[in-house]
Amino acid sequence: MKMIFKNALIYKEGQFEKSDFFVENGMFVERPSESSKKNLQGFYVMPGYIDSHAHIIGVGKKYLQLNLENVKSQEEMYELISKCNASVVVGRGWSEEKLKGCPDKRMLDKFDKPVILIRRCGHVAIVNKKAMEIAGIQKEDGIFKEEELEILKSKFPDENYEQYFQVGQNAFLSKGVTFVHSDDLHGISWENLKKVLLGSKIRIFEKLYLPNVDQLENFNEFGRLTERVFVGGVKLFADGSLGGKTAYLSKPYPNSHGYRGTKLIDEDKLRQYAELCKEKRIQLCVHAIGDAAVSEVANVFKDFPNNRIIHVQLIKKEDLEKLRETYISIQPHFAFEDDEIKKSHIPQDLDALTYPFIEMFKMGLKIGFSSDAPVSPEDPKYVIEAALKLGFSPKECVDLYTTANAQMVKIPLGKIEPGYMADFAIYERNPMKFEDDPVAVYVAGELVWEK
Known part of the structure; x- marks a missing residue:
């Protein structure tokens, strides 16, 4: 498909510039020949948001x-x-x-x-x-x-996954999210998930939940499933959640008789996974929330660059530097959603930083935003509202919801300029006020959602 979009207000580095832009074969290009034209006079155009961790x-x-x-x-x-x-x-x-x-x-x-x-x-x-x-x-x-x-x-299998997926992807698209690093292999077989993904309108980087080493060793379907779906990661859990008191801490939870949470994987097994993922050239993504869980993941990942840790709500200062070459999917809104939990569940003598997302950013760590939907709303505006309160600038928020998350998976996305994939959203009013949803959304230059 070849298209010229005329007179648009295009997002570039925190500002909007009135210009035309061009799409050919799913990419932004300098200028295609013999193209259809669409006039976007008065409309704003943003790169599609990329959610670095969610469940469609x-x-x-x-x-x-x-x-x-x-x-x-x-x-x-x-x-x-x-x-x-x-x-x-x-x-x-x-x-x-x-x-x-x-x-x-x-x-x-x-x-x-x-x-x-x-x-x-x-x-x-x-x-x-x-x-x-x-x-x-x-x-x-x-x-x-x-x-x-x-x-x-x-024990209660649910076969409605195709319907769930359709509703889920449309929910993301309606908020201007064109790409999700998804984690959906729970309670569904790989064959059934693959059938669902084959019909995806949204762009997906799928992180497969393979809790046994043998499963990873024997799985040989990593790579591009369709033009929009790439199976390129493995998801593991180092611990649980802070609110559920299953996050793994270095000190006991208050009034818990010595209970420190749930340790779901040890360093030796994690290192085994990291070695296998390196061999298969895929990304290892590990859920870790408590400081003890984060510490164990950091000890392994310092030797295996370009893998990913998800959440990192509690972390010891000495472990921050170990994550210098690790991608980190964070959820700024948890810093506020968990206010009461922080007061009641974190030990007073815990020597760890709590929700230090702005500190990570200032250190230059490779962070990117995510919603963790359905835990929280799939809406980038909700996440960005929290990030602004933490001290991120509007431009930094957009960068961390677009280009930073594209870099996590080495895909040219997040900018409206030649050489980048043509994923974008069209708004009636200035989207940098973070008040409105888009009126139209395109993935690979194709209209996939319209208000």
Whole structure:
């Protein structure tokens, strides 16, 4: 396809310049010949946002299953479950801060069908008696965390992944996100995920969850799946979440009788993965939140450059330098969403920096923004609002949501200039005010979403 876009206000280095721009074969070019023309007089054009860590299928589930993000009482939760017609009620998004505690299992046990309510972080769930009976797993308190939660969810397979993916990708596109570094191989086979990805309109860098070394050794389908989908990473978990008290800390959680969280991988195994990923020329991406988990990942990654660590909410000062050659996906909004958690869950004597995202940036570490949706909204405006409060400038925010995340995966994206892939969004008003969503979104020069 060859197109000339006329009279647009084009984003360049924090400013807008009135100019034409040209697209040919999915790329911005100097000028194509014999092109169709589109007049964008008065419209603003931004490079597509790139989310460096999110879950497209998970976002679709948020909108199609029971969304608990805004539930503020046990009574409201009971009413929502009562109105849900699904034979298995799966909800996600509750938090102790909004709910003033965890979901009441005694209330959930009143329902004569399975109820699985997953915390906003995705690492903890409260499950009713009926769900445990059907799954053949019994826990008196109904609390499932980390790997045991994954086992429980496997007992209730959900085949609606294609619908979840379609809803999820459209949610991202509607916010001007044209590229997601996604993590969707949870509760779905690779063959089924591959079928879903083949029809993707959005650009994807897929990070596969392969929790066993043998799986990685035997997997030979890394590389380009389509023009828009690249399978180029492996996702591992070093620990859980701070809110769920499964992040791995160097000191015990307050009033926890010595409990420091959940260590999900050791350094030797992590180093084995790093060696294998180097051989296969793919990126190793590791979820690490607690300072002890981050420290172990940093000890390995200092010897394996250009891999990625995700979250890094707590970190010892001496570990920052070890991550000099590591890409870091951060979530600025967590610094504010977790205000209450920071007060109650972080030990007072913990010798670690907390949510030091602006410090990382000033050090020159290779950070990039992400939403971690569906944990938080998939909207870049939401993430950027928090980043501005932390001290990032508007231009820095855009850079860290575009070019920085493109560099993580070595793809020419994030700028509207010749030689870059033609992913962009069109706005009616100045998008640098971070108030409006786009009216049209293009991926590889193709219109994929329109208001």
